[in-house]
Amino acid sequence: MRAAAAVLLAGLLLGQASTPSVRTRTNDGLHCLHWPVAAGARGQLTWVQSSAGDPVLGAGALDAVTRSGQTWETQLQACGDLDLVEGTRSSSRSIGYLTGGPNENLTLFRSQLCSSVVPGNDPCVAANTCANAYDCWDHPADTVALTTTTYQVATGALLDADVEINAASATPTIVDSPPCAPSALSTSCVANDVQNAMTHELGHFLGLAHSPDPSSTMYASEPIGETSKRVLDPGSKQFVCDVYPQGQASQDCGASSGGTTGGTSSSGCSSAPGGGPLAPGWLLLAILVHRRRCTPSCNPAGEAVSEGGRRALPHPSGSAPPELGSPR
C-alpha cells in the first residue's frame, strides 16, 4: 500500500515536472528548429547586444539581458551540448539575415515607433524593411519583444536569430519589485521586466515555440509586473536536455513526432491574422504571441525563411488562449 502510494506520488511529481515544451517547426511542418551541433562536439553560439542599449534604463538594461543569457547557459551547461556565449557589444542596428553575411545574433531595444517616424509613402513600408531603415519598432504596439529567426527549411537548422525589445510603446523595467499598477507604469516599479521578456525570447532563439502552460517561461503573454519568466520552467529545461543532448547531435523532430502540438503555423508565407481589437481582459497584458511574417527572402521551397516571434496577436474573437493561434 505504501509502495503504491509512493508510486502514485512519484507519478504526480513527474507529471508536474514534465509539462512538455513546444518546438518551433519549419514552415512546411517537417522539421523543428535547432542550432546544429555534431555528435561528440560542443557547439558555441555567440550572440551580441547592441551597444546602444536602452537610453532610459542605461547599463542596467544590458545587464538584465546578460542575465537572461546566463540563465539559458546554466541549463546548457547542465545537460546540453551547446554554449550560449555573449560576445562584444555591436554597433549594428539591423536584424535579419543576409545571405553571405555579415550576420550577428543581435539583441537591441527599439525606442521609437515606425508609425511615428516613417512616411506612409516610404517604399520600406511595402518592402517590410522600415525597422532597420529607420531603427524603429515595426510591430504591434502592445508587443513587448520579438525574435526573428532564420533557418534552413530542408533541415530546421538555425542560421540566425535576433531579438528586438519594444522600448517605444512598452515600458521596459529592470527593478525587481514592486509590480506597477497598470494605470501607473514607470521605471521605478515592474512593468515589462526586461529579464523576464528576454529569457522568453532566448527560448525562441534556441528553437522553442509558445507553451500553453501559463506557468511556463514560454507562455505567450506576460502581465504587467511579471518576473517569473526569469526562471526556466521544467519543460523548458527539459527542452535543452532533449534537443541539445550532451554527446549527441542536436535533434530535429519527425513530421509526426516531437513536442509541437498546436500553435505552429504551417501556412507557409502567409501572414498571420492581424491584431484585432483587444478584448477587455487582455488590456492589462503585454501579449507575446508570435506571428509569421513574409520577408523578401521568404520562399517555402528555398533554403531560408525568416520568421518573427513574440508579437501581439490577440485572437480575433478574444477567446483564450490567443497565444496558440499563430506562433511566429
Ligand SMILES: [Zn+2]
Ligand atoms: Zn514568444
